[in-house]
Amino acid sequence: MPKALIIDDEIAITSIVGRFLESDDFEVETAASGPEGLGKAFSTRPDIVVVDIMMPDMDGYEVCRRLRTDPRTARASILALTARSQPIDKEMAFLSGADAHVAKPFKGKDLVEVIRSLLDEKVCAGPPLGYEILILRLKEQVGATMLATNLALSLAAEEGCQTAIADMVLQGGMVGDRLGLPTSEPWSLTSQINPDELASHLVRQESGLFALATPVAPPGGQVAPSAVTRLCQLLGNWHDYVVIDTPVNLGLLASPLLRSSTLILLLLTPEPTVVHQAQTSLAVLLQAGVRPTKIWPILNMMRPEQLPLQQQIEKLWNRPVPAILPWMPKECAQALADRKPIVVGQPESTLATTFRSLAEQIAQAAHLTGRGDNPA
Amino acid sequence: MSNIRSGDLTSADLYTSTHRISGQVETGSKPLSDLLNDRSQSYLMVFNVYVSRLDKPGEIGAHAPTAYLSKDNLSFVIVSSREVRAPDRSRFTSHEYVIMVTLPGVEIRGTFSGPHRFDLRTFTPATLDAFVSLTQASAQIVSVPAVTLSGEAILVNKARLESFCLNE
Secondary structure (H helix, E strand, O other), X not given: OOEEEXXXXXXXXXXXXHHHHHHOOOEEEEEOOHHHHHHHHHHHOOOEEEEEOOOOOOOHHHHHHHHHHOOXXXXXXXXXXXXXXXXXXXXXXXXXXXXXXXXXXXXXXXXXXXXXXXXXHOOOOOOOOOEEEEEEEOOOOOXXXXXXXXXXXXXXXXXXXXXXXXXXXXXXXXHHHHOOOOOOOOOOOOOXXXXXXXXXXXXXXOOOOXXXXXXXXXXXXXXXXXXXXXXXXXXXXXXXXXXXXXXXXXXXXXXXXXXHOOEEEEXXXXXXXXXXXXXXXXXXXXXXXXXHHHEEEEEEOOOOOOOOHHXXXXXXXXXOOOEEEOOOHHHHHHHHHHOOOHHHHOOOOHHHHHHHHHHHHHHHHHHHHOOOOOOO | OOOOOOOOEEEEEEEOOOEEEEEEEEOOOOOHHHHHOOOOOOEEEEEEEEEEEOXXXXXXXXXXXXXXXXXXXXXXXXXXXXXXXXXXOOHHHOEEEEEEEEEOOEEEEEEEXXXXXXXXXXXXXXXXXXXXXXXXXXXXXXXXEEEEEEEEEEEEEHHHOOEEEEEO
């Protein structure tokens, strides 16, 4: 049964609209002001929000903006219902994040039809997949954050799906910088973190991707495993895909992250010892209880000379390598200088195509396996 | 928009030369045009008022539960057709004219029902109605030409008219 939330300071309107929707098999909640409506929206996470524009405490445009920029409600359909019926009002509603605009007075039947068509348009209906992708690196400076950001943006481009990227590189995390985001407020990750607090630290990028900057490293430099578990639970409940960039040394992060992840991308670079390193890492992961099918090797050809790395890794994994990032130093340097990931700044490049192809393979695996399962 | 008054409330978009004022007017059983043309009251009481500046007519800048608007200073009002008293369809008002009028900072195009032999005195403040009705009308704000405001009817304050262009 789809959930609807009606936010209007006119009780007669919430009552009429509520009755129409209930008779059309909607579960209906109502709120008499913007702040009350936002509180209910964040806790009940409705499929559709019907919001009045002219409300005294907080106007409907602000309500729409806040719904769209909060990960808990960003994927909800929003219908602006208002007596302000000029084309400019419609434009304002759309700019604020509404999906449809209906002028008062309205016919109940028409309103329900608009709402039904809005819900039909949503491609990724239903609960979020909560598919968590861990980016593991064997050493520094191998392009792991580049992989994480470009993959997250490519997954975010999947229609109707919501993606987050979390920076868990506690010392010197660069996700925000690579995405061109402004410096974020410092925040601490504790096991008591509540949904409102966490949601306020997630920044919605222009592409729709939600980014979580690295938390302030606690005394001793380690985050409690229970805090990481809590973080993964909340992000997984709100998003279809969660990409997590991790440091070389996982430390206490290892256990909760390996347990909650659905897929692990192990980034390998062409070096003489890489096969040995990959073998060791694979053994450690398997020993930690990770299923082999959950680990995908990704090659980043960071050198012009081509080593017979691909064949060796494929032999080790006994499967094709899902993605080989080509040697493209100019494109990478440009992305760093522009603070614009390659899939955004240079979408036609071979690297961008590779990232998108990897995202497609992950999406296929995610849709085949469903929430919380390991990929085939 | 909430009702804080009982009775028949009519939503209206009222415009001065600088602001857009959206709200509700208690009209009772009468059309809004009757209230605007009632010369015994120089102010119009509006409830649940949302104010926008005319250069940003989509943005809500202020809210007030009640406002008194000086009718003389209103430039025009956008309403639904039922808020306009139907024109007298006698032989004197049986012709429709496509017109453009200018008011401070605004151009309005629309259709005016008037007598066969057009008399500009119909538009002078001395005649009975202060607000004249244009149908199929649209208004353009001169400083924001990309924005068009339209409605089933626009009631234009004749005292604010700067020019009247007749397109026959």
